[in-house]
Amino acid sequence: MIRKISLSIILFLFSVVLAFAQQNKDHSGHNHAKGDHSGHTHAKGDHSGHNHAKGDHSGHNHAKGDHSGHNHAKGDHSGHNHAKGGHSGSHDAHANACGYVFDNSVFNPGKVAFHHISDQNIYSIGPWHFPLPCIPYAVGKGFDFFSSSKFAADSHGNATKAYNGYVVYEGAIRRVRNADAFPKGSVDLGHHNVYTETEKDSKGKDKAVVVACYNGQKFQFDDKSTADFGLFGGGFTSFYDFSITKNVFTMILICLLLGMLFIGIARKYKNNPGKAPSGTQGFMETMFVFIQDEVCKPFLGHKWEKYTPFLMCLFFFILALNLFGQIPFFGGSNVTGNLAVTAVLAVFAFFVVNFSGNGDYWKHIFWMPGIPAWVKVIVTPVEFIGLFIKPITLMLRLFGNITAGHMVIVIFVGLIFIFGENGANAGAAWGTSIASVALTLFMMAIELLVAFLQAFVFTILVASYIGAATEEHHAH
Amino acid sequence: MILLETLNFSPIKPDVGLLLWTSIIFGLFWLLVGKFAFGPIRDALKKRSTDIQDALDQAEKAKEEMANMKAENEKILGEARAERALIMKEAKETKEEIIKEARNTANAEANKILANAKVEINNQKKSAINEVKNMTGQMAIEIAEKVLRKDLSGNTEQNSLVDNLVNELNLN
Numbered sequence: 292m293i294r295k296i297s298l299s300i301i302l303f304l305f306s307v308v309l310a311f312a313q314q315n316k317d318h319s320g321h322n323h324a325k326g327d328h329s330g331h332t333h334a335k336g337d338h339s340g341h342n343h344a345k346g347d348h349s350g351h352n353h354a355k356g357d358h359s360g361h362n363h364a365k366g367d368h369s370g371h372n373h374a375k376g377g378h379s380g381s382h383d384a385h386a387n388a389c390g391y392v393f394d395n396s397v398f399n400p401g402k403v404a405f406h407h408i409s410d411q412n413i414y415s416i417g418p419w420h421f422p423l424p425c426i427p428y429a430v431g432k433g434f435d436f437f438s439s440s441k442f443a444a445d446s447h448g449n450a451t452k453a454y455n456g457y458v459v460y461e462g463a464i465r466r467v468r469n470a471d472a473f474p475k476g477s478v479d480l481g482h483h484n485v486y487t488e489t490e491k492d493s494k495g496k497d498k499a500v501v502v503a504c505y506n507g508q509k510f511q512f513d514d515k516s517t518a519d520f521g522l523f524g525g526g527f528t529s530f531y532d533f534s535i536t537k538n539v540f541t542m543i544l545i546c547l548l549l550g551m552l553f554i555g556i557a558r559k560y561k562n563n564p565g566k567a568p569s570g571t572q573g574f575m576e577t578m579f580v581f582i583q584d585e586v587c588k589p590f591l592g593h594k595w596e597k598y599t600p601f602l603m604c605l606f607f608f609i610l611a612l613n614l615f616g617q618i619p620f621f622g623g624s625n626v627t628g629n630l631a632v633t634a635v636l637a638v639f640a641f642f643v644v645n646f647s648g649n650g651d652y653w654k655h656i657f658w659m660p661g662i663p664a665w666v667k668v669i670v671t672p673v674e675f676i677g678l679f680i681k682p683i684t685l686m687l688r689l690f691g692n693i694t695a696g697h698m699v700i701v702i703f704v705g706l707i708f709i710f711g712e713n714g715a716n717a718g719a720a721w722g723t724s725i726a727s728v729a730l731t732l733f734m735m736a737i738e739l740l741v742a743f744l745q746a747f748v749f750t751i752l753v754a755s756y757i758g759a760a761t762e763e764h765h766a767h
Numbered sequence: 768m769i770l771l772e773t774l775n776f777s778p779i780k781p782d783v784g785l786l787l788w789t790s791i792i793f794g795l796f797w798l799l800v801g802k803f804a805f806g807p808i809r810d811a812l813k814k815r816s817t818d819i820q821d822a823l824d825q826a827e828k829a830k831e832e833m834a835n836m837k838a839e840n841e842k843i844l845g846e847a848r849a850e851r852a853l854i855m856k857e858a859k860e861t862k863e864e865i866i867k868e869a870r871n872t873a874n875a876e877a878n879k880i881l882a883n884a885k886v887e888i889n890n891q892k893k894s895a896i897n898e899v900k901n902m903t904g905q906m907a908i909e910i911a912e913k914v915l916r917k918d919l920s921g922n923t924e925q926n927s928l929v930d931n932l933v934n935e936l937n938l939n
Contacts, residue, residue, distance in 0.1 A: 409778060524780065533788070557803065629785065634786065
């Protein structure tokens with residue numbers, strides 16, 4: 292039975308990886324050799340996607356119907372200096388009106404990995420995009436409220452339309468810097484006109500900035516504000532994003548499901564008192580009792596009852612989100628692998644721990660009894676820093692473990708494209724996919740373990756911190 | 768360019784909106800699910816485990832009580848047995864006493880009857896002797912009369928007559 296199940300899982304994964312490979316192959320270069328010009332309809336004179344009809348076409352004489360230089364159907368690229376060379380394949384790599392060359396022929400595993408684990412304003416399941424509500428707040432301008440379908444994002448999550456000065460790049464919302472010069476409302480940008488460029492930041496370092504090419508003019512866009520204070524390359528910008536993003540949506544969904552599940556179970560206990568548990572109730576009771584007996588009671592002593600709901604919430608919230616993030620091709624929500632989420636959980640833990648702290652706890656931090664005064668001078672700052680180190684380690688541990696797991700899986704799948712030379716070498720892609728499936732399967736099994744382990748570790752550490760804060764010291 | 772995009776690693780940059788939403792969602796989750804699900808489940812499980820413990824304790828107690836009761840029964844039974852033995856013994860003693868008394872009474876009565884009988888016999892004997900004495904006297908008188916009346920011819924006849932008379936006397 293188990294062998295059958297694992298065999299079918301392997302087959303499923305294999306087919307999924309191949310489907311993924313096929314999809315990516317289609318993207319590379321957009322297969323213009325096949326005559327599919329959706330979005331690149333040069334032959335019909337509609338140049339909205341490439342802005343050729345309007346303004347400055349130096350070097351690209353597209354003037355009305357003259358497509359001699361862009362005869363993609365025939366594979367004639369002689370008129371286009373792609374600056375890459377050696378790409379005899381079918382990709383379409385001509386410069387847009389702002390001089391940007393879209394080139395999808397090089398597979399960048401790091402970028403793909405980050406893209407897949409990032410929070411986004413679009414919920415993508417396979418080729419389908421589900422719009423999410425966007426609620427950006429521009430400083431001094433106020434809130435906006437619209438659906439992310441306004442961006443008509445392409446398969447990479449890049450906008451083909453701007454809305455009220457906002458676009459999405461790699462699925463994340465950005466706001467135009469020069470808002471007065473950029474038109475309000477819906478603006479058609481076309482494909483491959485939202486991309487990144489390098490600029491110097493205030494310290495003279497190179498920094499990637501999102502730009503959109505509109506009307507032959509480049510507009511720079513701000514990333515959303517992040518609360519890292521510039522530590523990880525973010526910081527406060529001209530707007531805040533309070534959208535229901537993929538992660539927010541997933542959290543709401545998971546909380547509703549967990550709420551329904553556990554309130555249903557609680558009702559079952561209430562309605563059938565003195566009856567043996569059955570079904571889901573029995574399954575969940577096992578986990579509940581495990582956490583209660585292995586985490587709450589040993590660490591919290593006689594105060595276990597007070598903290599049990601909080602610890603259960605932490606455990607099941609983290610566990611459910613860890614597991615949900617591992618469902619392949621179900622949007623791949625990387626919620627617990629996002630620092631914002633783990634930071635909030637750590638902050639909750641921090642407040643619960645320190646609000647429960649008794650006199651002994653604070654005395655041990657600020658004036659450790661039983662040691663000489665000069666040692667106290669050293670110990671007190673260490674203990675004080677420790678107050679904050681504890682939640683920070685909680686935050687980083689969960690974030691690191693989950694993110695690393697997701698990234699490793701994406702990179703294992705990415706091996707197919709690296710060795711398969713992004714679709715050019717089908718034999719190598721097939722060969723690698725066998726190894727890739729095996730590695731991915733192994734990694735998924737590990738991640739399943741990690742999902743439980745990290746939820747458990749987070750909970751048990753919070754319990755131990757609460758236990759230390761509420762412990763009554765009798766004698767030294 | 769590629770490197771820069773690689774460095775644009777968004778999960779490590781805590782998005783303000785996500786921070787806010789996570790706080791709201793987890794806060795509500797803690798408040799509602801903690802209060803209406805985990806709290807009641809904890810209480811129900813605790814109640815159940817106390818109930819089970821109580822039931823076990825009670826069973827243990829009942830067992831102990833049963834043992835106590837058995838011991839008591841045994842004791843009562845022993846006492847009853849002892850009492851029965853005592854009663855039996857007493858009854859036996861009483862019986863023997865009664866028998867002894869009865870025997871003594873009977874003996875005394877018998878002796879008395881015997882004594883009475885002896886006295887009666889003696890009386891009877893005396894009166895009989897008296898009667899015999901009286902009759903012997905009378906008979907001697909009668910015999911003397913007859914002897915006197917008859918004419919005695921010979922000695923032989925005389926002797927046979929005396930012998931006859933004596934025999935007659937002895938027979939009486």
